[in-house]
Structures are given as structure tokens and as C-alpha cells.
Amino acid sequence: MAGQHSAAEEKKHHKHEGPKKHIIAFIFSILLTVIAFAMVAAGEINTSFIYISLVMMALVQVFIQMGFWMHMKDRGHIFPIVGILMGVFVVFTIVIMAEYWAWW
Template sequence: MGAHVHDEPRKPKVKHDGAKKHVIAFIASLVLTALAFAAVAFEAIPVGFTVPFIVGLAFVQALFQLFFWMHMDQKGHEFARISIFAGLTFILIAIIVFVFWVWW
């Protein structure tokens, strides 16, 4: 008999959804960076709002980095996700406490 086709090991099917997500996240990161640059370069927003605007864009971009590039959206990363959000909550509370402490 000839070679059996069924005896060969099967190759797992590759999903291309991951590549699509990465390309979308990369383009979104470029757009966020371009928005921050354009806001400062063309003085498109008020001077007093520039820093909060850029910090907000940086926060959104950091979430993109965590969830798309660091694969935090996949199963098995619950502990890391909880740790990151607990740390962010602690830092936010500390900032609020110190701001009120200095002002009063």
C-alpha cells in the first residue's frame, strides 16, 4: 500500500484574528500619538487642557499596550490584571490624598 495520508501529524489551524487585532492596535497607537503631537504642535486645544489631554491619551494607549500587545485580554492573566488594577487604584488614592493634604 502507498503512504497513508492519515498517519501524518496534523498541523494546528492558525487563527489570523490575532494579527488583525495587533494591526488595529498598532494603528490606534499611531493615531493616539499623532493626536497628542498635533494638539501641541498646532495649539488645537487650550493651554490649560494640554497636559490632561495628553495624559488621557497616554492612559488609553497604555491600556492598548496591556490588552493587545501584552495579551492581557486572554485567559490565564487574571492575577496580573488584578495586580495592575489594584496598583493603579492604590496610586490614584495616594495622589488624591496627597493633593488634599497639600491644599488643606
């Protein structure tokens, strides 16, 4: 029976995670969004602290989105990861060079 695979081979090819991790990631994303909104809405918090906190929460949010919703944590996603990193590098280079150009 050439068309049949053993149970070990099936597990090796595809492992279903189930909804538990997705629900946890969704709740964590909503929690980060609510915290960010509350910090900005409060208005009496130091502006520098708010900026730094928002950037840090945005970075955590990006990693949650990439890891759990786009499945970048799984094997076989090296090309999308390299593409995203190259895009980030190009954008940062453009922003830094534009700042440098505008400054002088």
C-alpha cells in the same frame, strides 16, 4: 497513544491570532501619538481641551497596550489585572492624600 492530542484539544489550549490585530493596534497607537503631538504643536487650541484630550488618548493607548501587546484580554490573566488595579488604586490614594495633606 497517550501523548497525542486531537485537533479540538489543541485549539482549546492555544489559539494563534496572527499579526493582523497587532499591526492594527500598532497603527492605531502611532495615529494616537501623532494626533497628540499635532495638538500640542499647534499651540492655538484651548489648553483645557488639550489636557482632556491627551488624558483620554493616553487611556485609550493604555488599553491598546494592555490588550494587544500584554495579552491582558486573554483568559488566565486575572492575577496581573488585579495587581495592576490594586497598584492604580494605591497610587491614586497616595496622590489624593498628598494633595489633601499639602492643601491643609
